[in-house]
Amino acid sequence: MLIQSKRLDTGVITDRRALLRGVGTVGLSAAAIAVLGGCESMAASKSAREADVEILNVALGLEHEAINAYQLGAESGLLQDPVLKTAVMFQGHHKAHRDALVATIQKLGGKPAAEKSMNDYATALNAGSLKNQGDVLHLAARLERGAANAYLGVIPSFGDKGLAQVAGRLAADEAMHWTVLASALGETLPSKALSFGA
Amino acid sequence: MDAQPFHVRSIMHRSFGLMLVALSFACVPGAFAANAVRGEEIYNSRCIACHSPDANRVGPKHRGVVGRKAGSLADFNSSKAVRTAGVVWDEETLDQWLADPQGFIPGQRMNFKVTDPTDRADLIAYLKTLQ
Numbered sequence: 382m383l384i385q386s387k388r389l390d391t392g393v394i395t396d397r398r399a400l401l402r403g404v405g406t407v408g409l410s411a412a413a414i415a416v417l418g419g420c421e422s423m424a425a426s427k428s429a430r431e432a433d434v435e436i437l438n439v440a441l442g443l444e445h446e447a448i449n450a451y452q453l454g455a456e457s458g459l460l461q462d463p464v465l466k467t468a469v470m471f472q473g474h475h476k477a478h479r480d481a482l483v484a485t486i487q488k489l490g491g492k493p494a495a496e497k498s499m500n501d502y503a504t505a506l507n508a509g510s511l512k513n514q515g516d517v518l519h520l521a522a523r524l525e526r527g528a529a530n531a532y533l534g535v536i537p538s539f540g541d542k543g544l545a546q547v548a549g550r551l552a553a554d555e556a557m558h559w560t561v562l563a564s565a566l567g568e569t570l571p572s573k574a575l576s577f578g579a
Numbered sequence: 580m581d582a583q584p585f586h587v588r589s590i591m592h593r594s595f596g597l598m599l600v601a602l603s604f605a606c607v608p609g610a611f612a613a614n615a616v617r618g619e620e621i622y623n624s625r626c627i628a629c630h631s632p633d634a635n636r637v638g639p640k641h642r643g644v645v646g647r648k649a650g651s652l653a654d655f656n657s658s659k660a661v662r663t664a665g666v667v668w669d670e671e672t673l674d675q676w677l678a679d680p681q682g683f684i685p686g687q688r689m690n691f692k693v694t695d696p697t698d699r700a701d702l703i704a705y706l707k708t709l710q
Contacts, residue, residue, distance in 0.1 A: 436690050442637035443628055505634035527628030531691065534625065538681065538690035579625075579695070 417481045417550075418543035419489050429540040434491035436535050437482055437544070440551065441494045443528050444479040448472055449502035450524055454517040457508075464514060464565060468521065471558050478551055485544070515566065522562040526577075529555035533578035552577070618705030621698055629691070632709050638689065642709045644668050649684070660686030673703045 422430045451472035454460055460468055483493045503509070506524075511517050532552035539545040556577055563570065622630075629638040639655040649666040650657030664684045666672050675683045677693040693699050 435688050439629065439637050439688060439690070446636065505631065505636050507634075523623065523627060526624060527626075530625045531628035534691040537692065579698075 417485050417547040419485050419541060421541035421543055422489050425540055430489050431491070432538075433540050433544055434486055434489050436538055436548075437486050437489075438491065438494040440532065440535070440548070441479060441482040441486065443531060444475050444482060445494070445496040446502055446506075447475040447524055447528065448479060449496075449499055450506055450521060451475065452499065453503055453506070453508045454511075454521060457511055457517060459511060459514050459517050461514065464518070467561065467565075468517075471521070471525075474554055474558070478554070481547075485547075518562050518566050522559055522566060522568075525555045525559040525562060528552075529559060529577050613700040613704035615701065615704035615708050618701035618703070619708075621693075621702055622705055625691075625693070626702075629689075641706060644709065645670075645673070645703075645707050658686060658688045660684050661688075670703055670707075673706065674699050677702065 419433070422433045425433075451468050454468050455465060455472070486493045506520060511520065529552045532548045532555065536545045536548045536552075539548065560570070626638075626641075629636055630641055632640060632642045634640055635652070635655045639652050639657065645668055647668055649664050649668060649672075650662035661684055666676075666684065668676075672683075674696075677699045678696075679692055680687045680689045693702065
């Protein structure tokens with residue numbers, strides 16, 4: 382049921398198995414994207430820099446939570462391949478986001494927000510209520526859509542345009558994750574344009 | 580299974596939703612009563628990354644927020660700016676906060692704006708249900 386092929390009139394392949402199978406091997410290592418920006422902030426006043434660091438630290442909090450949410454999903458025993466492999470890949474993206482944010486915060490002279498305990502995340506996300514693969518995917522989809530919207534929403538608050546662009550790139554990763562998860566859940570795609578960020 | 584049933588179902592949902600909205604307009608005085616149901620949908624798409632009604636996440640939990648002093652949750656580390664703003668959350672202050680957190684309380688940590696006044700009103704209507 383969950384995995385089926387279909388080709389829409391547009392010729393877009395929405396083969397869920399293909400979407401989930403596409404665990405890429407090519408990707409930037411965390412090191413390659415370690416510092417994502419912040420050149421304008423470096424030149425800006427201390428208070429402008431600190432304001433940008435605050436936003437990055439809230440973003441870092443989201444990434445810590447996402448990493449732990451996928452960890453809870455992976456350890457739950459509820460995910461089967463190819464969903465499990467995809468979840469692990471998405472977790473890898475979030476780890477790369479985390480590493481990049483930590484490096485950028487440090488470059489700007491800030492102190493990166495600490496990760497909480499797995500127990501804290503499990504409680505906050507009500508992990509005890511997850512009973513099957515669909516529940517895990519629903520939680521992941523909700524967090525990914527929320528994260529995409531959160532990143533898009535904070536873009537105008539950055540003093541540094543380079544960091545604003547970074548938030549846009551992070552949002553694009555989260556929107557990509559959401560699309561794959563929604564497809565795996567068999568949900569219809571948004572019929573209206575501009576469904577993210579507002 | 581093809582995509583048809585999903586579409587049919589969601590169209591039905593939508594027209595049913597419209598009917599409900601129409602009915603509520605008919606019953607409630609003042610045609611533009613804020614819509615807490617729509618507010619919950621917006622909350623679940625735009626606030627849910629950082630907030631939940633009952634758990635502190637990146638942002639504080641929201642149950643009981645209306646009527647609460649800003650930054651007063653004992654188990655959440657609010658910014659000094661919010662803690663010392665002397666603000667109590669009501670329709671008015673929430674509207675100003677959501678429209679422009681930094682403009683309303685400079686030095687805050689949320690930095691997330693809701694620009695559409697109807698979206699804000701619906702969100703606030705939803706927050707009021709979290710008693």
